[in-house]
Amino acid sequence: MIKTEYEIAEIVKNPPVSIEEKVRVKEQLMDLRKRILGGENFSTLAILYSEDPGSAKKGGELGFYGRGQLYPEFEAVAFKLKEGEISNVLETEAGYHIIQMIERKGDYINVRHILLVPKVSPLDLFTAKRELDSIAGLIRSDSITFEKAVEKFSDADNKNSGGILINEYTMGTTFEAEQLDPQVSFTIEKMQVGELSNPVPLKIDKQKDAYRLLKLKSKTQPHKANMLDDYARIQQWALQEKQMKAINKWIDEKAKQTYVRVVDEYKTCPFAHQWEIR
Template identity: 50%
Template sequence: MLKANIKIKNFVLGLVLICLFPAASINAQVVVDEVIAVIGKHIVLKSDLDNSYQQYRAQQGLHGSEQSVKCEIMEGLMLSKLLLHHGELDSVEVSDNQVSQSMDMRMAYFIQQFGSEKAMEEYYGKPLDVIREEMSEMVKEQMIADGKQREVVADIAITPSEVQDYFKNLPKDSIPQINSKYEIAQIVRTPVISQEVKDEVYNRMNSFRERILKGESFETLAILYSEDPGSAKKGGETGMTKRGTWDPNFEVAAFNLKEGEISEIVESQFGYHILKYVGRRGDYVNVKHILLMVKPSYEDIAKAHTFLDSIGNLIRNDSIEFDLAVRRFSDDPGRINGGYVINPNTGNSQFREEELDPAIGFTVKKLKVDEVSAPVAFKNKDRKDAYRLLIIKKKTLPHKANLNEDYDQIQDWALEEKRQRAMQIWAKEKITKTYIRVNPDYVSCKYNSPWITK
């Protein structure tokens, strides 16, 4: 019961991805759509519920009856709209640049799932830029709802005694089975880009700048050549963006521009840019830019692979210890902490099996504890090509959850339950101040909050 409830509640608060991206393995059914709930000025459609239910079943299997799962998803959809409604009333800020960055990540994920841009376009029957445009408004709405939810639970904390009470009160038959946990470390080598490659990209950008200064259209060159997918199709325009959002070098150049001015070439963590002023309001600025990314050559990449391969052989031959090799040779900031890979969900170095990034999981599941992998290609946190050696430092066997081995996990469950109670209190109060109408077909659900007024 514990895992099912939390699983569904967490699932329904991230429904934008599901509604926008039905699993490719599921054939979309043609249905006559209808409004099944109205929350303030926002609506929930039957297709939202059906798509979400299908995706839940695909991901989580046959846990719970169709009616009970659909009722929980329905409540999650209504809660998301309630958060959106009050997020808009309370002016929760989401910039165009934040939406663009989120869309970049989502589109990359979608394309990866479909296998190619062409496959995704064929599935939806639309060009990629049209798909992106249609998704952007819904993504912005979800980001506003998420922002409001974060506000509601921001001050919720939990004490060790509350964690112990939570676990003590769990029915014995509801204590979850914990899958294997991993602690993984890495030695990272990012290819060193040769000066020749940098100069080539810089000179190409300089030629664009000279063409613009001679009268060519900045916007046309951005559409044709900029490597920022979020802004290129809009002539390079970023939209009004708050100070503190961008790469520092890019931001300084953007805020120093004057009307009609084209910047000098600016180097950021992403590559080389030229910027054009659009407008500014206080701590917000809107510019157009062209980005050319500086990418390592084949030779640069091969050198990084060869270097790590030699380090791996030294470790396997006991010529150097892994921990020492991390400190000496890894160029990842995490080397100061022994090279441990940090779980973004928990902030510590432990990963449940299901939390492993597929790219890591595929490699480490073949390894024994303390066995070093071959060099593995990946994208680092700056989305740059790199290689890494992986090693399992520790692995636990599957077992029933207990406070000694799984305190962090149990603490997360207890905190999640406390946050859910806080959300229910918030929802109960806001429901009384919001126009709500629920389709009669869904009034018999046993909701946690009073969505149905007698």
């Protein structure tokens, strides 16, 4: 059964962060670095101050990463650090950081960091919202098409593809309600196809405040999969099944040549593939 699916486009206004705010954040990080060099614990300060939700609760620790897996600016500094050394303040797309080297294993490093994210001022955010109100007015009065408005006004990377949202789970352009940001889901469920929303709050990279207009491009009602409406989806399912069969066949062939040691307590467990177990 195919659930209700939506295709959505957006116009984003991403207000800039002021120079004063960037200076404030850098000075706060320099102060934290000074406190750590003075004897305070990096992990404790990361828990208290870091704005990286994934690592803050772990004292800022990221775990082991190789080259090409982190922000280039972050890697350029992190890989040069010695064990226990603390970096100066650096900037990436995520915000501003200080880094401490924990351990290096060959081409992999484990570091901890403190991330602070400069905030957009309420005034700049309000200005972005008002600008979107004006853009919506132009679209609704037919002074400009939605597509032209996307090209001309949107600050998002998808401005050259009509502002269409991409589903990160399927890499397609349709979404089930539970795959959407709750704010987006709440907004579009009340809209008709072709309708334009009022400005909706947006978190860029789960950190930076912005606003966007949403347009409901299409809405597919729940239905049983069929070749007429779902040919591309059925074709994708068939391809995935074929790929899985090929992968499983390869694993079965390799399993005959691969020795796997399993401790006694797990030898009676069912295995997806017939490994040579001793």
